[in-house]
Amino acid sequence: xxxxxxxxxxxxxxxxxxxxxxxxxxxxxxxxxxxxxxxxxxxxxxxxxxxxxxxxxxxxxxxxxxxxxxxxxxxxxxxxxxxxxxxxxxxxxxxxxxxxxxxxxxxxxxxxxxxxxxxxxxxxxxxxxxxxxxxxxxxxxxxxxxxxxxxxxxxxxxxxxxxxxxxxxxxxxxxxxxxxxxxxxxxxxxxxxxxxxxxxxxxxxxxxxxxxxxxxxxxxxxxxxxxxxxxxxxxxxxxxxxxxxxxxxxxxxxxxxxxxxxxxxxxxxxxxxxxxxxxxxxxxxxxxxxxxxxxxxxxxxxxxxxxxxxxxxxxxxxxxxxxxxxxxxxxxxxxxxxxxxxxxxxxxxxxxxxxxxxxxxxxxxxxxxxxxxxxxxxx
Ligand code: BGC
Numbered sequence: 001x002x003x004x005x006x007x008x009x010x011x012x013x014x015x016x017x018x019x020x021x022x023x024x025x026x027x028x029x030x031x032x033x034x035x036x037x038x039x040x041x042x043x044x045x046x047x048x049x050x051x052x053x054x055x056x057x058x059x060x061x062x063x064x065x066x067x068x069x070x071x072x073x074x075x076x077x078x079x080x081x082x083x084x085x086x087x088x089x090x091x092x093x094x095x096x097x098x099x100x101x102x103x104x105x106x107x108x109x110x111x112x113x114x115x116x117x118x119x120x121x122x123x124x125x126x127x128x129x130x131x132x133x134x135x136x137x138x139x140x141x142x143x144x145x146x147x148x149x150x151x152x153x154x155x156x157x158x159x160x161x162x163x164x165x166x167x168x169x170x171x172x173x174x175x176x177x178x179x180x181x182x183x184x185x186x187x188x189x190x191x192x193x194x195x196x197x198x199x200x201x202x203x204x205x206x207x208x209x210x211x212x213x214x215x216x217x218x219x220x221x222x223x224x225x226x227x228x229x230x231x232x233x234x235x236x237x238x239x240x241x242x243x244x245x246x247x248x249x250x251x252x253x254x255x256x257x258x259x260x261x262x263x264x265x266x267x268x269x270x271x272x273x274x275x276x277x278x279x280x281x282x283x284x285x286x287x288x289x290x291x292x293x294x295x296x297x298x299x300x301x302x303x304x305x306x307x308x309x310x311x312x313x314x315x316x317x318x319x320x321x322x323x324x325x326x327x328x329x330x331x332x333x334x335x336x337x338x339x340x341x342x343x344x345x346x347x348x349x350x351x352x353x354x355x356x357x358x359x360x361x362x363x364x365x366x367x368x369x370x371x372x373x374x375x376x377x378x379x
Contacts, residue, residue: 031149031156036061037089043144045089050156050183055079056376058183063092064141065102065160065179067209069330072187072376075303080215082304082376084340087330093142095327097335098208101141102179103134105164105171106360107206108282108316108349111241115352117172117200117361124170129239134208136169140177141208150180154190157182166199173199173364187376195368202360203368204347206312210320210340213299213306217333221320221341222263227296228256228317230283234348234357235272244354246284254281259298262319262341278321278338282314282348291373295343303378310345310372313358318342345372 036045045063056079059069069081085099086092092099113124113132124132134141145160157180164175175197182190193205212221233254234242249255253265253273266278273279285294294315295308308315318341325336351357362368 104140173201
């Protein structure tokens with residue numbers, strides 16, 4: 001009897017130990033973290049490689065909360081990196097194309113590099129002709145963020161935080177920003193932005209990844225088939241500042257309500273295409289609450305599909321018109337004309353100067369929240 005009892009208790013203990021040793025394997029393993037070098041100011045930068053159980057990966061650096069790589073399968077299951085970028089930190093520090101960066105405090109342009117809020121005028125740096133672009137001289141894509149891994153049932157998740165000081169780049173208010181990147185087993189990259197301020201300010205956060213779903217940065221993106229759930233767009237002047245009009249896309253080369261190849265109409269004789277040097281405009285997304293479909297892009301040769309859902313009212317579809325082959329990308333690739341396209345989910349450009357656009361003002365006590373999900377599939 002005694003022998004039986006002790007055999008029984010040994011078995012119980014073994015079962016308990018087995019259960020315990022299983023525990024770590026059940027929850028997501030921790031994020032692979034590597035050094036990404038030192039910034040010119042001597043701060044350490046890191047590269048965080050989020051991997052899901054399918055083997056697909058997203059690499060993010062705390063320098064600029066930047067997405068460095070997204071490795072996802074084609075229809076044959078072959079993984080390739082579908083975003084443009086650099087091999088090293090130096091590229092991100094000195095580059096001027098915003099590859100993969102988190103853009104803030106104000107994504108896109110502010111006309112005349114100034115705006116008024118509560119009767120006070122705020123002056124910003126003119127870093128794009130007479131206008132301010134993507135947060136100014138040193139936007140959120142050029143600073144080191146603080147990273148923490150966050151447990152999540154959905155997959156590996158990385159949180160990055162940054163406090164932008166009152167007056168930084170001319171913007172009022174100490175703004176505390178948090179972004180949470182979650183990489184799920186369905187090959188979805190969920191990006192959640194949060195912010196709060198101690199003084200009224202303006203906020204428009206986005207991500208500036210350049211996609212090339214062929215996974216080959218030497219190929220241009222003109223064959224990608226784009227669908228945008230957008231009945232209108234915001235026409236611009238010659239400085240790419242919206243005129244304030246919301247124009248119907250119907251009957252224009254801006255109608256992407258049915259899939260069209262990027263290259264099909266890009267050279268049409270159209271005033272707006274000329275001003276944008278191609279597509280470089282904000283589309284007004286079909287209204288709706290919560291996460292709504294914004295863009296669906298297919299690369300026909302590899303079958304890779306990118307679907308973007310967002311809580312934002314607009315999306316800047318930019319066809320890489322300013323890429324000129326001067327910058328050297330990953331593995332020595334040449335970052336040439338139209339080899340990547342951006343889909344920047346956002347509030348409309350220059351909203352602080354357009355009372356008819358959805359407001360980008362954030363007041364103390366309010367919570368800024370925005371979410372975009374990039375889902376990679378094949379067909
Ligand atoms: C803008 C382009 C700009 C690019 C910078 C895009 O968001 O719309 O006009 O040249 O960012 O790389």
